[in-house]
Amino acid sequence: MLSEKTKQWIDERTGYKNFFHAIFLLNFPTKRRSRWQNIWGGALVLLMLLEIVTGTLLMTVYSPSEAAAWGSVHYIETQVDLGWFVRGLHHYVAHMMIVAVIIHIFLVIISAGYRKPKEFIYWTSLLIGGVIVGLTITGNPLPWDQKGYWSYQIETGIAGTMPVIGSSLRSIIVGGSEFGNLTLTRLYTIHVIVLPVLAILLFTIHMALVRRDRLRTMKIKEAADDPEIDFELDDDDPVKDEITQPYWPYQTTRTLVLTLILIGIVILQMVVYPTLKNQHVAPELAEWEMDMPLSEIKLEAPAVSDSSIPFIARPEWFVRFLFELRHMVPKELEVLVTAVLPGVLLAILIMVPFYEKFFGEKWGQRLAIAVYVGGLVIISGISWYSVKTERSAPDYALKRSQEIAYAARASWLAKENGVPPEGPASLLRNDPKSMGPLIFARHCGVCHTWNGHDGTGLNIMEMKDGKKVKATPRASDLAGFASKEWIAEFLTDPTAPKFFGHLGSSKGGDAILHGDMSDWADSYVGPEGVLSKEDIEAVSALIAREAKHRNAEPLSEAVMKRGVSVFSGIDFKDKSGKVVDFDGYCAQCHAMKAGDPEEEGGGAAPDLNGYGSDKWLSDFIRNPGAEHFYSDKNIMPAFEESKLSQHDLNLLVNWMRGEWRRPEEEK
Amino acid sequence: MRRRKFLKYCTGVLGAVYATVLAVPGLGFLLSTLKRGQLKEQKYQLAKLDDLEPGVPQRFSIIDQRVDAWTKYPSGPIGSVWLTKAQDGTITAFSSTCPHLGCVIDYVPGDEEFFCPCHAATFQPDGGTVSGPQLRGMDELKTSLKKVRGEQWVEVEYQKFEPGIAEKKALG
Numbered sequence: 001m002l003s004e005k006t007k008q009w010i011d012e013r014t015g016y017k018n019f020f021h022a023i024f025l026l027n028f029p030t031k032r033r034s035r036w037q038n039i040w041g042g043a044l045v046l047l048m049l050l051e052i053v054t055g056t057l058l059m060t061v062y063s064p065s066e067a068a069a070w071g072s073v074h075y076i077e078t079q080v081d082l083g084w085f086v087r088g089l090h091h092y093v094a095h096m097m098i099v100a101v102i103i104h105i106f107l108v109i110i111s112a113g114y115r116k117p118k119e120f121i122y123w124t125s126l127l128i129g130g131v132i133v134g135l136t137i138t139g140n141p142l143p144w145d146q147k148g149y150w151s152y153q154i155e156t157g158i159a160g161t162m163p164v165i166g167s168s169l170r171s172i173i174v175g176g177s178e179f180g181n182l183t184l185t186r187l188y189t190i191h192v193i194v195l196p197v198l199a200i201l202l203f204t205i206h207m208a209l210v211r212r213d214r215l216r217t218m219k220i221k222e223a224a225d226d227p228e229i230d231f232e233l234d235d236d237d238p239v240k241d242e243i244t245q246p247y248w249p250y251q252t253t254r255t256l257v258l259t260l261i262l263i264g265i266v267i268l269q270m271v272v273y274p275t276l277k278n279q280h281v282a283p284e285l286a287e288w289e290m291d292m293p294l295s296e297i298k299l300e301a302p303a304v305s306d307s308s309i310p311f312i313a314r315p316e317w318f319v320r321f322l323f324e325l326r327h328m329v330p331k332e333l334e335v336l337v338t339a340v341l342p343g344v345l346l347a348i349l350i351m352v353p354f355y356e357k358f359f360g361e362k363w364g365q366r367l368a369i370a371v372y373v374g375g376l377v378i379i380s381g382i383s384w385y386s387v388k389t390e391r392s393a394p395d396y397a398l399k400r401s402q403e404i405a406y407a408a409r410a411s412w413l414a415k416e417n418g419v420p421p422e423g424p425a426s427l428l429r430n431d432p433k434s435m436g437p438l439i440f441a442r443h444c445g446v447c448h449t450w451n452g453h454d455g456t457g458l459n460i461m462e463m464k465d466g467k468k469v470k471a472t473p474r475a476s477d478l479a480g481f482a483s484k485e486w487i488a489e490f491l492t493d494p495t496a497p498k499f500f501g502h503l504g505s506s507k508g509g510d511a512i513l514h515g516d517m518s519d520w521a522d523s524y525v526g527p528e529g530v531l532s533k534e535d536i537e538a539v540s541a542l543i544a545r546e547a548k549h550r551n552a553e554p555l556s557e558a559v560m561k562r563g564v565s566v567f568s569g570i571d572f573k574d575k576s577g578k579v580v581d582f583d584g585y586c587a588q589c590h591a592m593k594a595g596d597p598e599e600e601g602g603g604a605a606p607d608l609n610g611y612g613s614d615k616w617l618s619d620f621i622r623n624p625g626a627e628h629f630y631s632d633k634n635i636m637p638a639f640e641e642s643k644l645s646q647h648d649l650n651l652l653v654n655w656m657r658g659e660w661r662r663p664e665e666e667k
Numbered sequence: 668m669r670r671r672k673f674l675k676y677c678t679g680v681l682g683a684v685y686a687t688v689l690a691v692p693g694l695g696f697l698l699s700t701l702k703r704g705q706l707k708e709q710k711y712q713l714a715k716l717d718d719l720e721p722g723v724p725q726r727f728s729i730i731d732q733r734v735d736a737w738t739k740y741p742s743g744p745i746g747s748v749w750l751t752k753a754q755d756g757t758i759t760a761f762s763s764t765c766p767h768l769g770c771v772i773d774y775v776p777g778d779e780e781f782f783c784p785c786h787a788a789t790f791q792p793d794g795g796t797v798s799g800p801q802l803r804g805m806d807e808l809k810t811s812l813k814k815v816r817g818e819q820w821v822e823v824e825y826q827k828f829e830p831g832i833a834e835k836k837a838l839g
Contacts, residue, residue, distance in 0.1 A: 046685065053689050057696045061736075071737030079736075081699035082692040089692070249674040256681035263688060418739025 024248035028214045029221060029239070037111060040104040041125070042255035043262060047097050048199070050263070051135075054090035055192065062142065064188035065181050069144035070302040071419035077298040078415060084298060088270040089263075094136045096266050098318055101129040102376070109352065109368050115361075118213055119353045124206040126349055131199045133318065138191040140316060144184065146403065149303030150313035152187075153179065154323070162339040179305060218244060280391065281401045286457025288405040291412035291663055301406040302424035308438065309406055309428055310456075312399060314390070321379045324386035345375070398457050409434055412663060436655020439648050440478075443639065447475040447506075474502050474509075475636070481656060482547040482612025488540035494521050508635045515633070516589065516605065524584040531566065531584070532575050538562035539586065542595050547612030550658060567595030591628070606630060617653045709825060716812060716819035719752040724774045724781070724792065726750075726763060729825050748808060748823050749774065749781070751792065760808040760823045761794050767801040769830040781805060802833040 002010075011017045030038065061080060063072040076083035105125065108114060114122035137155060141148035160170035173190075175182025220239055223231045233240050245251075278294040301309060315323040325337045348371060356364030390396060406428060413427040420426050428434040440448075440455035454460045462471035477498045480486040490499050494517045503509030524531045541555055542563030555563070565572045569585030587596040589605035607628035610616040619626070621644070625634035639649070654660060713727040728744040747763040749772070761781070763772050770785035780797060781790035788799030795804045809824040827838040 050689060053693060057693055060697065068738065075737040079699070080696055082695035083699070085692045086696050089688075249671065249678045253674045253677045253681065256678060256685060260681060260684055263685075414737070418734050419737050421738055421740055 024246060024252075026215075027218065027244040027246055029217045029242040029244050030251065036254060037107050039251065039255045039258050040100055040107060042251060043259045044097060044100050044104060044128075045203070046255065046259040047093055047100065047262065048203075050093055051090060051097070052196070054086050054093070055196075057086050058090060059192060064142065064184040066144065066184060067419075067421065067423035069142065069184055070299070070424040071414065073143040073145075074299055074411065074414050074419070074424075078411075085270070089266065091139075092266040092269055093263070094132075094139060095317075096262050097132050098136060100262065101132055105129065105349070106372060109365070109372055112361075112365055114353045114368075115356065116353070117216075118209075121206060121209045121213060122353065123350060124202050124209065126346070128199060128202045128206065130346070131195050131202065135191060135195045135199070136316065136318075138187050138195065141187060142184070142191065143299060144303045145300035146303055146309070146311040146406075147300040147314070149179070149305075150311055151315055152183075154313050154315060155319075158322075158338040161335045163335065166339070217242065278404055280397050281404045282397045283401050283405060285398050285401055286405075286453075287451065288401065288457070289662075290405055291408045294404065294408075297404060297407050297411060299407065299411060301403065301410045301428065304425045304428060309425075309434065310399070310438075311403055311406075317383060320386050321382040324382050348375070395458065402456065406434060413661070416661065430651075431660060432651045432654035433660040435648070435651040436660075439644075439652045440655070443644055443652075444478070447473065447636075449473045449477045449479075451479040452477065472502060472505075473497075474506050476500065478656065482544060483549065484537070484541045484544040487543050488536050491521065491536050491540060492525055494518050503635070506635050508633070511633055512630075512635065520584055530574055530580070530582065535562065535566050539566040539595070542567060543592070543608055543611055545594065546592065546608060546610050546616070547657065549612070564595055564597070567592065568597060570597070612657070614653055614657070617656065618649055621649060621653070710811075710822045711825055712813065712815065712820045712822050713748065713750060714821050716752070716756075716758075716821055719750060719758075719821070721752050721754050721756075723776070724749045724751040724761075726774070729823075746825060746827070747771070748825065749805075750810075750821060750823070758810045758812070758821055759793070760810045760821075761805040762808055762826070762828065764806070764827065764830070765801065766803045766806055766828065766830055766835075767799065772805065802831070803835060806835055 007017075058076065061072055061076050061083070063069060073087070076087050078084075080086075108122060108125065141152035156170050156174050159173060160166045162169060171177055173183075173186060175186050217239055220233070221242065221244065223229050224233045224239075278297070281294060283290050301311070304311075314320075322338055322341065325341070326334050329337055352368045352371075355367050358364070359367055409431065410424060410427050413431060414424060417427070437450070437455035437457075440450060441458070445454035445460050449460065452459075460471040460473070461468045463469075489496075494500050495513060500509075500513045500518065503513045523529065525536065538559045539562075541559055545552065545555060561571075564570070566582070567586045569582045569587065571579060572582035572585070574580045574582075586592070586608075589603070590608045591599075591603065592608035592611070593599060595608070606620075620629055621639050623638045623640075624630055624636040625632070625638060630636070644652070709731070711729050711731070713729075714725070719725065727748050727750055729746045729748060730742050731745050732742050733740045733745050749761045749763055751759050751761075753759070761772075764770075765772050765783040765785065765788055767783065767786055767788050770783050772781050772783045772788075772790070774780075775782050779792055781792070781794075782788070783790075783799070783801075786800050788801040789797040790801075790805050791797055794807055806826075806828045808826060811822045811824075813820050813822050829836045829838055
């Protein structure tokens with residue numbers, strides 16, 4: 001430490017000793033019985049300091065632009081040493097501060113800290129509380145993830161519904177009518193400069209007022225204690241209860257104890273909560289393979305502004321009640337709830353010092369406590385109800401799982417590939433695993449199913465007798481299309497519901513349902529049929545080879561030979577192993593070089609060359625009625641470029657074929 | 668007075684805990700950029716041996732993907748290299764980054780000298796210093812020949828070095 005002489009030298013030139021003395025060492029009066037009560041304000045200051053330090057650290061990496069924001073936060077979480085800790089601390093301490101503000105104001109009310117002459121101390125603390133809420137609201141969307149993006153959409157939407165100034169206010173905050181780079185730079189400016197400066201200004205005023213009040217009380221007490229001054233305090237004067245003590249070390253110890261307890265809770269939450277928060281997730285419901293364990297997912301998926309990646313916007317917990325109330329009131333009153341109600345709540349709190357004017361000190365304070373506690377209970381009740389209704393909705397687990405699956409996918413892709421310069425949303429937009437199910441649901445799900453659902457895990461619904469019921473599919477189920485198992489199952493029973501079974505309901509579908517393929521299965525497959533189970537499997541394997549699936553195993557010579565004999569009818573052996581004439585061979589109708597050495601067949605039914613491959617599927621989807629596919633028997637609509645872009649078609653085909661990058665490929 | 672001392676002690680300890688909670692992650696956070704930097708050296712095929720004119724240095728761009736923190740850019744120029752084929756066919760390669768302060772070095776054909784325009788550092792064709800503020804000669808890179816479809820290609824191991832010091836030390 002500095003020597004006495006140096007201290008003296010500095011003090012003569014700065015007067016720092018007086019300064020510190022005035023702040024920490026002056027004998028301030030404190031309430032004898034409530035020393036533990038008055039520490040929440042101090043704890044809030046220490047938590048704010050922590051926010052400033054962690055926030056400054058985050059600023060050294062964070063980049064506020066649409067293309068970079070999510071990537072930079074992902075970088076903080078995954079690449080920067082202890083980045084997850086710094087960001088977690090910044091995030092959760094912010095929420096802890098809102099809790100601390102709520103408690104602090106409650107303690108102020110029960111100790112009548114708003115009473116004359118402390119009204120302005122009370123009002124400045126309310127305003128500081130408001131700024132803290134503002135900081136949380138503007139900080140939340142900064143990562144530009146789905147959660148932040150969509151909740152900020154709602155919040156700015158609410159600002160836009162305010163009477164008169166609403167729409168101008170919204171476009172000033174958003175930086176135009178649409179979200180974009182300006183939205184982020186403005187958010188950032190508000191979050192790191194405007195609100196913190198405002199908070200510091202308010203805090204300075206607040207502390208000046210507190211100091212003034214304490215000095216005043218001290219003087220009164222000194223006068224009362226001084227026998228030479230003719231001044232006595234009334235017996236019921238609260239100042240009588242107070243003792244004088246310097247802030248340091250008496251209050252600092254208590255303040256630090258509380259602060260560290262609060263930080264401890266936050267750290268506990270950071271470590272334990274990530275695994276708890278995904279407890280509603282059930283990836284198996286929708287057959288999503290998560291690309292990383294739930295506990296490793298630190299960030300929601302990047303914001304996809306055209307909402308092609310589904311996400312349900314949910315508000316932050318402290319504005320949840322407003323969100324819920326909106327559903328409870330008629331549409332015309334929505335503005336009242338969203339724009340007017342918060343103002344009314346603030347007014348009720350601001351008016352607290354005046355309650356006593358009308359009801360007397362005792363009843364005025366009781367009313368203030370009742371309003372504050374009652375308000376909190378009602379708000380918590382509404383919020384709890386809102387969360388409960390949402391969680392118990394039938395699709396909640398499924399939809400939340402889907403959102404988490406996208407978060408996992410995006411994080412994994414970003415880790416493996418880096419974020420492309422055009423932004424993180426393209427990680428998902430160009431990914432077959434992410435987009436395939438959505439494209440399937442939109443275009444194919446009208447008729448086809450995927451393992452019984454629409455590809456994303458949701459059931460396809462239709463209205464029947466005024467009720468929403470699970471729709472009957474109109475065409476085959478395409479999960480596992482062109483795989484060995486799928487083909488074998490189809491050949492065994494083409495008229496099963498999974499395949500042609502439902503076609504009869506469509507115009508012209510009957511010709512396929514009761515067409516040549518069904519007749520063929522009736523004649524040759526089954527116990528009486530000439531084809532054995534092995535024959536079906538062999539020919540299925542032979543046809544499945546055309547798709548060149550990623551996991552396909554090479555065929556053995558024997559299976560190949562047997563498959564070719566079924567396909568072409570050459571050297572066909574019946575169940576007893578005798579070479580017989582087989583007139584049900586595939587090449588009669590289907591063309592496929594690999595199965596038909598003489599290449600004589602084909603024409604009447606879909607060409608099986610490259611069946612299930614990229615090219616075959618793309619060509620088929622573009623024009624299923626082509627000569628070499630279903631020709632004039634076709635009942636499937638053609639998906640031309642105008643209906644399905646080449647980009648989407650590629651994603652769909654790759655997804656159907658299971659062609660996307662997977663974590664295990666790395667090993 | 669004893670109580671006051673105890674409380675002072677408590678404040679000190681608790682304050683230190685508070686400061687540690689901030690300082691440890693803070694330092695970790697800031698210092699983690701120290702690890703960032705040069706990727707592993709990599710070989711690039713730059714030119715066919717027969718296409719190089721003997722005795723005349725030629726500049727070739729190194730084309731590769733670049734990862735900048737979270738962004739991965741598609742392939743583009745990440746640096747350049749001066750290649751010289753001597754009359755006897757041996758190849759020398761120099762990084763075009765000036766060892767003084769990292770500007771890009773030019774070649775002046777008339778003077779047969781390498782020249783950095785920023786602070787007038789001049790180098791001999793063999794990379795040695797002629798004049799200027801630089802503390803070391805041009806940074807030579809390892810080269811090798813590789814046969815690709817029947818033709819000899821020049822391969823260079825591209826690397827970046829710390830500028831401004833006499834020692835040739837790889838970045839990162």
